[in-house]
Amino acid sequence: MAKARALEGRVAVVTGGASGIGAALGRELARRGADVVLADRQLSLAEAVAREACAAGGRVRAAELDVRDAAAVKALVDETLRRTGRLDFFFGNAGISVGGEMDGYSAADWDDVFDVNLRGVTNGILAAYPVMVRQGHGHLVHTGSIAGLVATPAQGSYTASKHAVVGLSKALRIEAARHGVRVSALCPGAVRTSILSGGRFGRLNVPGLRDEDMVAIIGVLRPMAPERFARQAIDGVLANQAIIVVPRWWRLFWYLERLSPSLSLGLWRLSLAELRRQVAKAVASRREAG
Numbered sequence: 648m649a650k651a652r653a654l655e656g657r658v659a660v661v662t663g664g665a666s667g668i669g670a671a672l673g674r675e676l677a678r679r680g681a682d683v684v685l686a687d688r689q690l691s692l693a694e695a696v697a698r699e700a701c702a703a704g705g706r707v708r709a710a711e712l713d714v715r716d717a718a719a720v721k722a723l724v725d726e727t728l729r730r731t732g733r734l735d736f737f738f739g740n741a742g743i744s745v746g747g748e749m750d751g752y753s754a755a756d757w758d759d760v761f762d763v764n765l766r767g768v769t770n771g772i773l774a775a776y777p778v779m780v781r782q783g784h785g786h787l788v789h790t791g792s793i794a795g796l797v798a799t800p801a802q803g804s805y806t807a808s809k810h811a812v813v814g815l816s817k818a819l820r821i822e823a824a825r826h827g828v829r830v831s832a833l834c835p836g837a838v839r840t841s842i843l844s845g846g847r848f849g850r851l852n853v854p855g856l857r858d859e860d861m862v863a864i865i866g867v868l869r870p871m872a873p874e875r876f877a878r879q880a881i882d883g884v885l886a887n888q889a890i891i892v893v894p895r896w897w898r899l900f901w902y903l904e905r906l907s908p909s910l911s912l913g914l915w916r917l918s919l920a921e922l923r924r925q926v927a928k929a930v931a932s933r934r935e936a937g
């Protein structure tokens with residue numbers, strides 16, 4: 648019960664809070680007593696999550712936000728501050744993915760992902776970090792990915808953006824310590840959300856492959872339920888861990904990367920070969936059926 652109300656009186660903003668990991672983080676923060684703002688491009692979905700969380704006894708509100716718009720991110724932070732007088736957590740979590748190999752990429756396949764996954768996070772820093780510095784406390788939590796710790800093929804722009812998010816979070820953690828501000832990078836493995844097939848604003852980019860085919864292919868990795876993910880992730884945040892990998896077994900990939908980068912590359916080369924095989928099989932069976 649103490650854990651359940653440990654965040655009483657604290658204020659948290661979660662970008663990408665309408666679905667998946669963001670919605671689950673918002674619900675878990677509220678369950679632990681925090682006042683939560685779910686900020687997302689999908690306003691009606693965020694409102695539905697907020698209503699449900701309020702009905703369960705939480706203090707949660709929805710706000711429309713496009714994280715690519717720096718002025719809008721700042722306006723949301725300022726408005727939250729006016730309303731509550733403090734900002735304890737800013738979760739830079741909104742993200743999209745473009746699947747497919749880089750020989751088939753267009754300029755937009757790079758830009759769209761960098762604009763949301765990387766610019767979205769830096770816009771959050773521009774808005775929330777000065778507030779936290781002034782307060783002398785606060786915690787920036789950036790959703791990276793296991794793809795920010797190892798090279799995951801067939802999603803080049805996503806991998807690049809997440810390496811950038813993890814890198815900047817580590818650098819900022821070092822800088823921010825003297826202001827009393829904490830910084831963590833949240834690195835999910837596979838979690839059962841819409842991003843497994845690109846998300847509402849992303850895409851798969853593999854001709855002939857349907858979203859449900861990709862979800863089935865990733866299914867072998869047994870994606871974690873977002874609620875379970877959020878409980879473990881918030882525990883990691885409250886323990887002020889620098890890099891939080893959930894589900895925990897995905898740390899094996901990170902350890903291997905550090906132990907033997909060449910072995911790690913070999914493993915991911917094998918995983919790409921298997922992915923290509925699975926994708927070709929799914930596309931062929933779609934063609935036969937259609």
Ligand SMILES: NC(=O)c1ccc[n+]([C@@H]2O[C@H](COP(=O)([O-])OP(=O)(O)OC[C@H]3O[C@@H](n4cnc5c(N)ncnc54)[C@H](O)[C@@H]3O)[C@@H](O)[C@H]2O)c1
Pocket residue numbers: 662663664665666667668669686687688689712713714715740741742743763767790791792793794834835836837838839840841842843845846847848
């Ligand atoms: N699900 C996984 O397996 C997994 C693994 C590693 C990392 N992640 C990361 O977790 C984060 C959350 O993703 P998710 O898995 O919950 O997927 P999701 O698609 O369920 O949620 C992403 C949310 O971000 C919002 N969003 C997208 N673009 C936005 C923008 N420009 N402005 C504001 N909101 C925007 C979407 O509307 C959506 O609500 C992402 O950063 C993602 O890269 C997820």
